[in-house]
Amino acid sequence: MSPQSSAAFVADFRQAAPYIHYLSGKTIVLAVSSHVLLADKLASLAKDIQLLASLGVRLVLVHGTRQYLNQMMRAAGETLSYHRGWRITDEATLQQVKQACGMVRFDIEAALSSSPAQMPDRNQRRLRVASGNFLLAKPLGVMDGIDMGYTGRIRKVDAEAIQQRLNEGCLVLVSPLGQSLSGKSFNLGLDDAAQALAVTLKAEKLVFLASEDGVRSTDGALLSQLTAAEAQALLDNNAHSADMSRMLKAAIYVLENGVRRAHILCGLNDGSLIAELFTRQGSGTALAQSSFMRIRAADNHDIGDIIDLIAPLESAGILLPRNREYLENHIHEFSVLEHDCHVYGCVALKVFEQQHIGELACLVVSPDAQDGGYGELLLDYVLKQAKARGVSTLFALSTNTGDWFDERGFETAELSELPPERQEQYLQNKRRSKIYRRSLV
Ligand SMILES: CC(C)(COP(=O)(O)OP(=O)(O)OC[C@H]1O[C@@H](n2cnc3c(N)ncnc32)[C@H](O)[C@@H]1OP(=O)(O)O)[C@@H](O)C(=O)NCCC(=O)NCCS
Incomplete structure (x- = not known):
């Protein structure tokens, strides 16, 4: 290693040290967009997730399904229907959602089971993944005279069951599907599930791994930090994509309900999660309830x-x-x-x-x-x-x-x-x- 790169490494490592200490033992909810999962980025993301877990971070990963569903619907010559930004889930769509969740889950479980290259002992216990019926859902019902079918909202998060799995050292993998007391499944929004998990688990952070770099100002500059009030002002301006608006709303909600930080970053860029969590400049946008200082x-x-x-x-x-x-x-x-x-x-x-x-x-x-x-x-x-x-x-x-x-x-x-x-x-x-x-x- 050249003296310059060695000095840069030492500086970076020193910079990361306080963040490593700070995050150890803390809970982070990772909301991974289906854009990221479909773009073949799962292998590199899984390595970074394994690294976080090895540093003692308690991880809950909730994934999206929309891009998978779009693909399946396109193949069947159908399209998804929406009302006021909510997906309408009829019986056939629900079956597709279940299929999509199954596929994504197996892919994530497989990626997280790979032997982590950065571990000193390659035989070290691999990261265990726990799934289950953690989300209790209720139907969205009829909206403006339109039956939203099997589209649901979160009724309750089984925090105790999740904490138990986290205490056992597992990563908890959650799909955006909830079960009702009548034994039916309901399709949930990724942001809805992610925010409910982060608040109920009293997570330190909610991190959105999305397809956009982060939050941009009205003149297009990437904003590395935002307070909840600034995020609300941007939302009021209505200048962002529907996905970004949903993430911003969820970020503001969690910050107002006890989560210390929300982050929105691009999951398509290799290492963006590590850069966001362990460097001062970050890689996307970090949001806090009030000033970071x-x-x-x-x-x-x-x-x-x-x-x-x-x-x-x-x-x-x-x-x-x-x-x-x-x-x-x-x-x-x-x-x-x-x-x-x-x-x-x-x-x-x-x-x-x-x-x-x-x-x-x-x-x-x-x-x-x-x-x-x-x-x-x-x-x-x-x-x-x-x-x-x-x-x-x-x-x-x-x-x-x-x-x-x-x-x-x-x-x-x-x-x-x-x-x-x-x-x-x-x-x-x-x-x-x-x-x-x-x-x-
Ligand atoms: C003095 C010091 C604390 C100021 O901190 P800072 O965060 O840079 O200060 P601010 O941003 O509030 O103010 C910056 C302004 O002070 C000026 N400034 C900085 N050091 C100065 C100095 N030694 N003499 C006069 N002005 C100085 C800057 O040029 C700048 O002026 P500008 O606003 O006109 O451009 C910082 O420069 C420092 O740590 N200096 C070394 C330690 C020191 O001398 N401490 C005081 C002994 S108790």
């Missing part, structure tokens, strides 16, 4: 990330050195800015209670995220924190960032304005930092 109090788990942020600046003499022991003892003073599991910035607030004085320290934004306003957000956060703790004057000491503070309402101050113990430290470390002050009253 948050600032929160740091804890001991963040120390490694904080060291990564501050170490280069300590070496360059920009920040005062702080070792792990110092960070462990002062972690309660730190806050971190996290964007989708990744720490991009930190800041510390030290409060001198008696004097109602605060010191902002260790404000750092990772070089790959600078100039995006994160510094400003961390400053706002500390200003609020300081006010809430009764601080009337906030100080910041800096050798290189004076102008930045200057432009944000700070003014130059004298050493004598600092609390005595801080003055002593200042004289001891001989850094001759400039002192800035901002009044909070």
Whole structure:
């Protein structure tokens, strides 16, 4: 491996590590469109699914059937009928749906049974697949005077039975067919089944593997991240395909009902699932209920990330050195800015209670995220924190960032304005930092 590709691999691997830890033990519902299954992409997708399972991700896979049905109907010289976007399922269509489900299931089971190439031991237990009567359905009934036949909606998901299979280490494979209490089968929409599974299982993510790259803005740009409100605004614009609108609706629904993330990506591109789940840039569109970014109090788990942020600046003499022991003892003073599991910035607030004085320290934004306003957000956060703790004057000491503070309402101050113990430290470390002050009253 060349030094460049080796460095790139190391960088990618480091980038993936937090996502690997985060997803282990979490449940993901994968909704795989029949476009993907019919396009001969099952073998490569199965490898990525096996990889996820080997990392401890609990997987529920629900598949579509529409393209199979279209093929079967075309061969029989028939077409599917729809009303208000819902498929009308008569007796004959139901038989075709059952056939299609059978075919897809066997294909998926076979693909997932192949020996995973990435496993260290090729004899390692293969991924077990569990299927069953997990979806209880009810008929859609008569809509606008049209009998929707065997088209159904989800009545209940048997979460307990699914969790049991997941606990046993199985991947749960669900077809979009539900059973009614009267013993009949009903044809369900892929998005309907996927959203019900994700919400009932309290999944971490619902991932749509579709035939489109992801969600596009009205001017055609691929959107890598969207909040539920932004997704709703796009839906209101009505500028997307019927499939995309259905996926967006399901994504918004699951986010409003406790699922942390929804993703829409192209299942036709090799590796898109892995890229979406384990890289910062992703491959399609990730959706969250609110902003992907948050600032929160740091804890001991963040120390490694904080060291990564501050170490280069300590070496360059920009920040005062702080070792792990110092960070462990002062972690309660730190806050971190996290964007989708990744720490991009930190800041510390030290409060001198008696004097109602605060010191902002260790404000750092990772070089790959600078100039995006994160510094400003961390400053706002500390200003609020300081006010809430009764601080009337906030100080910041800096050798290189004076102008930045200057432009944000700070003014130059004298050493004598600092609390005595801080003055002593200042004289001891001989850094001759400039002192800035901002009044909070
Ligand atoms: C200072 C720092 C935290 C700002 O973070 P950021 O997320 O890039 O800040 P914002 O996006 O809110 O602001 C960016 C603006 O600040 C400016 N800026 C960045 N560093 C600056 C500096 N040292 N002096 C003056 N201005 C600076 C940028 O040019 C940009 O200006 P523009 O909006 O006119 O283009 C970041 O540059 C950093 O980590 N620097 C190294 C560590 C440091 O010096 N910390 C302060 C010591 S406590």
